[in-house]
Amino acid sequence: MPEVVNTTPLSGFSTLPDEPERETAISVKNVSMIFNMANEQLNSLKEYAIALARKELRFKEFRALDGITLDIKKGDVFGILGTNGSGKSTLLKIIAGVLEPTKGTCAIHGNIAPLIELGAGFDMELTARENIYLNGALLGYSKKFIQDNFDDIVEFAEIKPFLDMPLKNYSSGMVARIAFAIATVIVPDILIVDEVLSVGDFMFQKKCEERIQSLIKEHNVTVLIVSHNNDQIERLCNKAVWIEKGHMRMLGTAHDVCQTYRVLGGHTGSKKAEERVFSTLTSPVQPDESLIKPLEADSPYAMAARLSSSREEPADTVVVAFGEYEMDGFLGAGLASALDAPVLLTKSDGIPDATSQEIKRLKAQRIILVGKTPYCDAGKFADALQAATEVRCDVQALSADTYEGLSFAVFDYALQRGLWQGPAILTHIGCMGDMISLSPYASERRCPLLIKSPGKPLSEGLLERIAAYGNDRLLVLDSEEGCPDEQLAPMRERGIETVRFCEDDAYRANEVIRAWIEGERGAEGLTRSFIAAPSWQPAYSYTIGPYAARTGALVVLDDPQDLDSVAHAIDLFESRRGRIDLITFVGSRTQFSPLDKTMLAKAASAIDEE
Amino acid sequence: MSNAINKATLKRNWFTISSLVSKDFKLKYRRSALGVVWSVLNPLLMMIVLSAVFSTFFRFDIPNYPLYIILGNTLFALMSESTTGAMWSILDSSSLIKKVRIEKLIFPIEKVLFQLVNFCISLIAVAIVMVYFRVAPSLSLLMLPVLLLFVVLFSAGLGLALSALAVFFRDVCHLWSVVITAWTYATPLFYPVMVLPDWMMPVMELNPMYHYVSYFRQLLLDGTVPGLQENLICLGMAVVTFAVGLLIFKKSEKKFILYV
Numbered sequence: 001m002p003e004v005v006n007t008t009p010l011s012g013f014s015t016l017p018d019e020p021e022r023e024t025a026i027s028v029k030n031v032s033m034i035f036n037m038a039n040e041q042l043n044s045l046k047e048y049a050i051a052l053a054r055k056e057l058r059f060k061e062f063r064a065l066d067g068i069t070l071d072i073k074k075g076d077v078f079g080i081l082g083t084n085g086s087g088k089s090t091l092l093k094i095i096a097g098v099l100e101p102t103k104g105t106c107a108i109h110g111n112i113a114p115l116i117e118l119g120a121g122f123d124m125e126l127t128a129r130e131n132i133y134l135n136g137a138l139l140g141y142s143k144k145f146i147q148d149n150f151d152d153i154v155e156f157a158e159i160k161p162f163l164d165m166p167l168k169n170y171s172s173g174m175v176a177r178i179a180f181a182i183a184t185v186i187v188p189d190i191l192i193v194d195e196v197l198s199v200g201d202f203m204f205q206k207k208c209e210e211r212i213q214s215l216i217k218e219h220n221v222t223v224l225i226v227s228h229n230n231d232q233i234e235r236l237c238n239k240a241v242w243i244e245k246g247h248m249r250m251l252g253t254a255h256d257v258c259q260t261y262r263v264l265g266g267h268t269g270s271k272k273a274e275e276r277v278f279s280t281l282t283s284p285v286q287p288d289e290s291l292i293k294p295l296e297a298d299s300p301y302a303m304a305a306r307l308s309s310s311r312e313e314p315a316d317t318v319v320v321a322f323g324e325y326e327m328d329g330f331l332g333a334g335l336a337s338a339l340d341a342p343v344l345l346t347k348s349d350g351i352p353d354a355t356s357q358e359i360k361r362l363k364a365q366r367i368i369l370v371g372k373t374p375y376c377d378a379g380k381f382a383d384a385l386q387a388a389t390e391v392r393c394d395v396q397a398l399s400a401d402t403y404e405g406l407s408f409a410v411f412d413y414a415l416q417r418g419l420w421q422g423p424a425i426l427t428h429i430g431c432m433g434d435m436i437s438l439s440p441y442a443s444e445r446r447c448p449l450l451i452k453s454p455g456k457p458l459s460e461g462l463l464e465r466i467a468a469y470g471n472d473r474l475l476v477l478d479s480e481e482g483c484p485d486e487q488l489a490p491m492r493e494r495g496i497e498t499v500r501f502c503e504d505d506a507y508r509a510n511e512v513i514r515a516w517i518e519g520e521r522g523a524e525g526l527t528r529s530f531i532a533a534p535s536w537q538p539a540y541s542y543t544i545g546p547y548a549a550r551t552g553a554l555v556v557l558d559d560p561q562d563l564d565s566v567a568h569a570i571d572l573f574e575s576r577r578g579r580i581d582l583i584t585f586v587g588s589r590t591q592f593s594p595l596d597k598t599m600l601a602k603a604a605s606a607i608d609e610e
Numbered sequence: 611m612s613n614a615i616n617k618a619t620l621k622r623n624w625f626t627i628s629s630l631v632s633k634d635f636k637l638k639y640r641r642s643a644l645g646v647v648w649s650v651l652n653p654l655l656m657m658i659v660l661s662a663v664f665s666t667f668f669r670f671d672i673p674n675y676p677l678y679i680i681l682g683n684t685l686f687a688l689m690s691e692s693t694t695g696a697m698w699s700i701l702d703s704s705s706l707i708k709k710v711r712i713e714k715l716i717f718p719i720e721k722v723l724f725q726l727v728n729f730c731i732s733l734i735a736v737a738i739v740m741v742y743f744r745v746a747p748s749l750s751l752l753m754l755p756v757l758l759l760f761v762v763l764f765s766a767g768l769g770l771a772l773s774a775l776a777v778f779f780r781d782v783c784h785l786w787s788v789v790i791t792a793w794t795y796a797t798p799l800f801y802p803v804m805v806l807p808d809w810m811m812p813v814m815e816l817n818p819m820y821h822y823v824s825y826f827r828q829l830l831l832d833g834t835v836p837g838l839q840e841n842l843i844c845l846g847m848a849v850v851t852f853a854v855g856l857l858i859f860k861k862s863e864k865k866f867i868l869y870v
Contacts, residue, residue, distance in 0.1 A: 137629035
């Protein structure tokens, strides 16, 4: 997927009032910064002369900032947001007067205390006392001012006992404290804070933030803050700007800009997708919060346990698969659906707590372990489980050397018992997005899963099994290249219809598979319940099949990092606006932000006609 | 109004410079047993070595030869060390220049003033040698500050130009040490100017260090004050060098941040 970073301005969402009555503190007008990047580094006279003589002295232009215009009023607390390398620090340097803009002007009204980098100009050989004077002098303080405020600095930095120790013996946290104390002892008209709050420990950060807060509240200082920390900007600032690759994307109230940045900032996606997401984010529709059901867990193991715990009754048999390997998870989930048993995940180096507790709760007697040979060991698992829960279970391992073999073992196990019902699914290793999309169908129809060996034609064993199974359809999750049509010809000769799912990207495939499943369900009508699952962390979604089958839900692949996927999800929900009952969000705790969830809810919520 | 601001800025810059000088001073002698005594000892020891070597090999007919040497050497060291220090000053303070809005002129000027302080301390060594050779100072000593003003202006001009050039071409740093060595031999520091062939004399007249060293010796060794013409030559050389250096520095200082 090509990485697309959009840089066009997003307008119309947040507007700042024109406040001509308030004094301007910083006025940045149409500032551009162009760096000449020499094609080669010319660092010596000789190289320069040679290049000049050959007329090869060409430079590549690099626009760090392009036409930035800001008007920061006195008393504003202004946040600058942007991904790494977007030009934030360059802008701060221009405002601090360190850099001269290539084009445009930057006018400052008042004195500036730049906290661009703490401790610039410290000499590690000197003592703290000497450094306080030296650094104060470099920051332009008078001797008397430093003398008068020396005690305050020492007190804030908490270094009184170590004043006459060379700085090189200090911890980096102490150095940062001294630097911050010196820089903020003065009450400037304008304070520039560049990521300084990210150094030091939690206590120090809190102290710094308090100091900045007091400057803002008590002295009406104009503050400029650059931070990656969205929440910090939203907490401290009243206005903010979002800069991307040197372009101003959005200027508005801190709340609006931070919200937009949280959803769009640093995320990839086409321009169209971004516009789609942005318009949903800013649409005035009231989201129906009751549509949102978060299903979060700390780990894929805990997630499997959570999904399993949604069924109340105890289970005699439990299927356990290895969560580190994606195909184990899907095979385990398929077998569990066939057995109508819960499925849990385990690790090859021990049973996670969540898993063993869930086995205990389910009062399982028998465990079927699904995994490849070296790590899938029934005896070891039984011992570990007994050690953890004091319950001795009968553990049966289904294992093989290869995934093809493992899929055969699972297939044969359930075939002997006559458990498979739906069409067989033929897939390859690593086909995760499509497997997740198809898993509700695979579970509800009890479809066997067959995995072909990578880079080889379909094996005899595989063809035999499909023939022996006798279903009249075969679902193929693979491209024409991975599994050519001619190899499937023998199936068709036997009267088996092959249905191939293959699209350019996982989201498109998700759409196609969803539409196909709904078509298969036929009379039951459109699905009213959806599961939003990220394909980025698929381990959380290995076992959603049985859960989806139980609740009748379908899967929507949604990665907040990838705006294309979000746009797809929005398209789906908007097309069914008002006809959706529930969106379950499956993933780690950090996967979906509250905003990501309300945004999808917005798309799905019925619009009040009144 | 602007005058008041300028005065305040000047005062602030002066405090910054004096803080930096005191930092350099502290760092120079930190953790050495003799400390500042080295500023006196160093020229003395140097003088002993040079006079031992040269009076054995060349036998120049110069009265109070060691005093002749120490006078030339200390003054030349003031120029060579302050220009070398100034040359590195911008590169060395790159971390500061990139982050803090600060008058960049401060850095090379500070290095020159730091060497001036060192020079003043090494004058103690000169005094010791004068006492040893029973050379009594005369009223001409009062002209020493004037000479120092010339030398400091001249050195600052060179230092400013070098510090700016060094930012763009690091070659300057390597080249300068060679130039200084050549200059040491091209200036009559341990030989009398009379040993030079006649055709060399007009060339020597163009060497500012020859004028300054001669001025210094005349003040302390001969106890006389150079004439008005010599003073004007010395002043002219100092002022022109300073003006050119300042111009180069001011023209290029905005681009420093892109190269340091």
